[in-house]
Structure formats: structure tokens, C-alpha cells
Amino acid sequence: MKDEFVVIPKATISRLPLYFRVLSELDHVGVTIVSSEEMATKVGITSSQLRKDLSYFGGLGIRGTGYDVSYLLAKIKEILGMNQRRRLAIIGAGKLGTALAGYGGFLQHGLEVKALFDIDETKIGWKFGEIGVYHISELKRRKKEFSLDIATIAVPAAAAQQVAEMAVEVGFNAIWNFAPVRLEVPESVYVRNEDLVVGVLILSHHLTRINQ
Amino acid sequence: MKDEFVVIPKATISRLPLYFRVLSELDHVGVTIVSSEEMATKVGITSSQLRKDLSYFGGLGIRGTGYDVSYLLAKIKEILGMNQRRRLAIIGAGKLGTALAGYGGFLQHGLEVKALFDIDETKIGWKFGEIGVYHISELKRRKKEFSLDIATIAVPAAAAQQVAEMAVEVGFNAIWNFAPVRLEVPESVYVRNEDLVVGVLILSHHLTRINQ
DNA sequence: TAGATTGTTAATCGATTAACAATC
DNA sequence: TAGATTGTTAATCGATTAACAATC
Numbered sequence: 003m004k005d006e007f008v009v010i011p012k013a014t015i016s017r018l019p020l021y022f023r024v025l026s027e028l029d030h031v032g033v034t035i036v037s038s039e040e041m042a043t044k045v046g047i048t049s050s051q052l053r054k055d056l057s058y059f060g061g062l063g064i065r066g067t068g069y070d071v072s073y074l075l076a077k078i079k080e081i082l083g084m085n086q087r088r089r090l091a092i093i094g095a096g097k098l099g100t101a102l103a104g105y106g107g108f109l110q111h112g113l114e115v116k117a118l119f120d121i122d123e124t125k126i127g128w129k130f131g132e133i134g135v136y137h138i139s140e141l142k143r144r145k146k147e148f149s150l151d152i153a154t155i156a157v158p159a160a161a162a163q164q165v166a167e168m169a170v171e172v173g174f175n176a177i178w179n180f181a182p183v184r185l186e187v188p189e190s191v192y193v194r195n196e197d198l199v200v201g202v203l204i205l206s207h208h209l210t211r212i213n214q
Numbered sequence: 215m216k217d218e219f220v221v222i223p224k225a226t227i228s229r230l231p232l233y234f235r236v237l238s239e240l241d242h243v244g245v246t247i248v249s250s251e252e253m254a255t256k257v258g259i260t261s262s263q264l265r266k267d268l269s270y271f272g273g274l275g276i277r278g279t280g281y282d283v284s285y286l287l288a289k290i291k292e293i294l295g296m297n298q299r300r301r302l303a304i305i306g307a308g309k310l311g312t313a314l315a316g317y318g319g320f321l322q323h324g325l326e327v328k329a330l331f332d333i334d335e336t337k338i339g340w341k342f343g344e345i346g347v348y349h350i351s352e353l354k355r356r357k358k359e360f361s362l363d364i365a366t367i368a369v370p371a372a373a374a375q376q377v378a379e380m381a382v383e384v385g386f387n388a389i390w391n392f393a394p395v396r397l398e399v400p401e402s403v404y405v406r407n408e409d410l411v412v413g414v415l416i417l418s419h420h421l422t423r424i425n426q
Numbered sequence: 427t428a429g430a431t432t433g434t435t436a437a438t439c440g441a442t443t444a445a446c447a448a449t450c
Numbered sequence: 451t452a453g454a455t456t457g458t459t460a461a462t463c464g465a466t467t468a469a470c471a472a473t474c
Contacts, residue, residue, distance in 0.1 A: 011464070012464095012465095013465060013466090014465090015419055016416055018419070019409070019411060019412040019415040019416070020396075020409075020412070037430090037431065038432070039431085045396065047466095048466075048468090049431095050466075050469090051465090053432065053433065054433085054434085054465090054467085056432095056433090057433055057434070061432080062432095063431080063432050064431085064473095064474060065472070065473045066429075066473065066474035067430080067432085067474060068430090068431065068432080069432090081419060081422075083418040083419055083421055083422035084415070084418065086422070088414075088417075088418045088421065090414075097312070097316045097317070098317070100309070101309040101313035102410075107411055108414075111411055111414075113411075113414060113415075152414065152417055152418070175421070176418075176421050177417075178413065178414055178417055183235075184232075184256070192417060192420040192421075194414070194416060194417045196413050198314075198317075198408065199231060199323055199325075200231040200232070201390065201406045201408050202320075202325060202364065202390055202406070203231040203323060204228055204231070205388045205389075205390055205404060205406045206295040206296065206364070206388075208388060208404040209300065209363060209388050210293075210294075210295035223440070224441095225441060225442090249455065249456090250456070251455085259442095260442075260443065260444090261455095262442075262444065262445090263441090263442060265456065265457065265458090266441090266442080266443085266458085268456095268457090269457055269458070273456080273457070275456050275457080276449095276450060276455085276456075277455055278449065278450035278453075278456070279450060279454080279456085280454090280455065281456090431474085432471105432472085432473080432474085433471095433472080434469100434471085434472090435468100435469085435470090436467105436468090437466105437468080437469095438465100438467070438468090439464105439467085440464085440465080441462100442461105442462080442464090443460105443463085444459100444460090444461080445460090445461095446457105446458090446460105447456105447457095447458085447459095448458090449454100449455090449456080450453105450454085450455085
């Protein structure tokens with residue numbers, strides 16, 4: 003268990019949000035204990051993989067019984083950082099940016115959109131519910147004001163690199179990038195690319211295989 | 215090269231859209247030949263991996279020279295099915311659905327949103343540019359009318375499974391799913407999950423590691 | 427105790443990388 | 451031909467799965 007030397011596989015981390023969802027549902031309907039088999043089926047993986055994943059975080063289950071839903075849920079929340087609320091900046095108040103700002107599912111995951119940014123003067127001052135639109139030049143000031151943690155890039159591809167540099171400059175070290183470009187940032191900054199077209203092109207590829 | 219027995223790795227397919235982008239840019243600025251080294255740098259992978267990926271599709275390069283940009287571009291387009299235009303249905307004319315409908319980047323990838331669907335009577339008949347909003351009950355009819363290929367699911371989680379079943383029922387065999395649920399569909403139907411919260415929670419996890 | 431299910435090991439599978447012969 | 455760069459092989463790395471001892 004020498005956990006100072008165990009590296010958590012990326013693949014494991016990427017499945018934790020799915021476990022979180024399944025556990026939330028079980029918790030919601032009053033289930034208190036769940037077996038790896040049952041949970042794995044709901045997620046669509048093998049029970050072996052689920053147990054292996056959870057084992058990286060120590061003995062979270064009870065042999066002969068299963069996993070305690072609320073305990074496991076709390077653990078996964080902790081691992082994913084859902085206890086400290088994450089505050090999102092969204093840069094780019096276009097269709098995508100405002101759609102993200104309006105998404106209702108963030109809060110139950112400990113995430114909150116606090117501010118939108120744009121360069122278009124006509125958009126500055128708009129409000130989407132509680133969320134205001136600020137000029138990009140206010141990024142630094144508003145980052146402090148709202149304790150922003152994550153910079154979401156929802157600007158056109160041509161502007162993305164420049165925006166990323168501004169985000170890094172003012173101290174963000176997590177970037178959620180929706181622009182279809184590879185961002186050049188310092189190694190210490192973590193970038194997650196959410197390139198939607200990639201997904202649909204993979205679908206398109208599969209269609210060619212079906213219809214060939 | 216017995217290609218009838220070679221399986222293309224999923225990881226390879228998922229990188230093709232990135233290669234497509236880089237090649238498009240090179241082509242746009244008039245570059246005609248590119249080395250694996252140069253291209254790999256732009257994508258952010260090793261040249262070895264790029265050559266390996268391309269090798270699954272036969273000898274696409276010229277030893278001692280590199281790859282012909284427009285030839286490789288044409289090949290990748292073919293593999294990704296970008297020659298036959300893919301027509302998208304978007305089910306759910308909420309914030310996400312309409313944001314997707316308005317996204318300008320699809321067309322240059324051979325993709326086109328042709329119709330939105332919803333159950334909310336007040337939305338039926340709306341137009342987003344050329345794209346109309348139809349009642350979900352018209353899915354079958356409009357699928358034929360517009361030759362729809364891909365069903366995009368942009369409805370709340372609670373409705374997603376039901377919507378997926380309708381899509382399968384009327385003959386879609388590709389589903390682009392934005393709802394945070396695992397869809398149960400026949401094996402022949404290809405589902406691509408685009409669960410945005412997963413991405414941002416992985417970011418959140420990395421923040422906990424930084425600030426610990 | 428008997429039954430059940432975890433946590434872990436070892437085997438397998440798949441993907442990435444390094445290296446270099448083939449060849450333009 | 452000499453130089454360059456591909457295509458491919460073999461080694462490595464990482465992730466998944468099967469199996470079962472540990473243990474509730």
C-alpha cells in the first residue's frame with residue numbers, strides 16, 4: 003500500500019466521475035451497500051476493473067459485503083476535489099460560453115460558473131442569471147474577486163492561444179479548452195481539451211464502416 | 215499489408231481528426247510536403263506514433279521526402295467519412311442543443327445540422343438560421359426528408375434513454391450523446407458519449423494534487 | 427462456520443516508443 | 451551516390467482481465 007510510490011492511472015481517474023454518478027443515484031434511492039458487480043454493470047465495465055480502480059485509494063470496501071455507498075461517495079468526492087468548490091471563468095460569451103454558463107448540472111458536482119469574459123463591448127454588462135459578462139481585461143481582478151480556479155476557453159480557434167496565455171499570466175493553472183487547437187502552456191498548467199468535432203468525426207468514421 | 219486482418223486501434227482513429235486539422239492548416243498556407251517529425255510536433259505526439267498510425271492505412275508517405283499534404287488530407291477525409299456529408303439531428307432544443315446547432319465549425323468537417331427536435335410545443339416551429347425545430351414525434355419522417363445520419367442527444371439525463379430508444383427505433387445507428395447517462399442500445403448502434411462534467415472533474419482532481 | 431465479496435496477483439491485451447532497414 | 455525520412459519490427463510500457471487467497 004506504499005502509496006507514496008503508487009501512481010494512479012489516468013484511466014482510473016477518468017472513470018471516477020462515472021462512479022460518482024452511479025453512487026449518487028444509488029444514494030438517492032436509499033441503497034446503502036453495493037457490490038462491485040452491481041456497480042460495474044451500471045457503469046458498463048467489469049467488476050474486476052472497478053475493484054482495481056478503487057484499490058488504488060486503499061481498502062474502501064468490506065469483504066463479503068460490498069461497498070458502503072455513502073462512504074465511497076464521500077471518498078470519491080474527496081479525490082475529485084468536489085469538497086472545495088471550484089469556480090469557473092468562461093472566456094468567450096458566445097453561443098457555447100453562454101450555454102455552458104446556463105448548464106444546471108455543475109452545482110451538484112461542486113462546480114460553479116462565476117463569470118463570463120469577452121472582448122465584445124456590446125456584451126459587457128450582460129447578465130445570465132447571477133453571472134455577469136466582464137471585459138477580458140478584468141480577468142485578473144475578477145479572478146481574485148470570485149476566487150476563480152478554472153479558465154474555460156470558449157473563443158474561436160484563432161484567439162484561443164492568446165486567451166490561454168492571458169489565463170496563465172493571471173495565475174490560472176487549470177484550463178478547460180473547447181477551442182480546436184493545441185494550447186502551448188507551461189508544464190505546470192493542466193489543460194483538458196474538449197474538442198467536440200473529434201467525437202462526431204469518430205462517429206462518422208464508424209458510419210463509413212457500417213455502410214461500406 | 216493483409217489489411218483484411220489488421221484492426222485499426224481506437225486510439226489511432228481518435229487522432230485522425232487532429233491530423234486532419236494540422237494538415238488543413240498546412241494546406242491552407244500552401245505547404246505541400248510535410249515530414250512526420252514536423253507534423254507530430256504540431257499535434258503534440260511523437261513522430262513514431264504518427265508514422266505508426268498512418269501505416270495502418272498503407273504506405274501514405276514517400277521515403278526520404280515526407281508526406282504529400284493534399285494526398286494525406288484526402289486519405290484522412292476518406293477514412294473519417296468526410297466525403298459523404300453527415301447530417302445531424304439534434305434532439306433537445308435547449309441551451310446546449312441550440313448552441314450546437316449554431317456552431318459554425320461543422321461544415322468544414324463535412325457535417326451539417328439539419329433539424330432540431332423537442333417536445334416543448336412552444337419551441338416547435340422556431341428557426342435557428344436554416345434549421346427548424348420539429349416535434350419529436352416527427353423524428354422518423356424528418357429523418358427521411360433530411361437524410362439524417364447521426365442523432366445528437368441534448369436532453370436532460372432523465373429523458374435520454376427514452377430518446378435514444380426512439381432514435382434507434384427510427385433507424386439511427388450513430389448516437390452522439392451529451393446526456394450524463396450510459397445509454398442501453400443494440401450492439402450495432404455506435405454511441406459516442408460527450409460527458410462534459412467528466413472533463414472538468416478530472417481538471418478539478420488535478421487541482422487538488424497541485425494545492426495539496 | 428458457510429457464504430459472499432473484496433483486494434491483489436499474475437496473465438493478457440493493447441498502445442507507445444525506439445531503432446533501423448528499406449527506399450525515395 | 452549521399453542524405454533523408456518512411457514503414458516496420460521488436461521492446462517497452464500501461465491498462466484490463468481472470469482467478470483466487472484473504473477476510474468479512
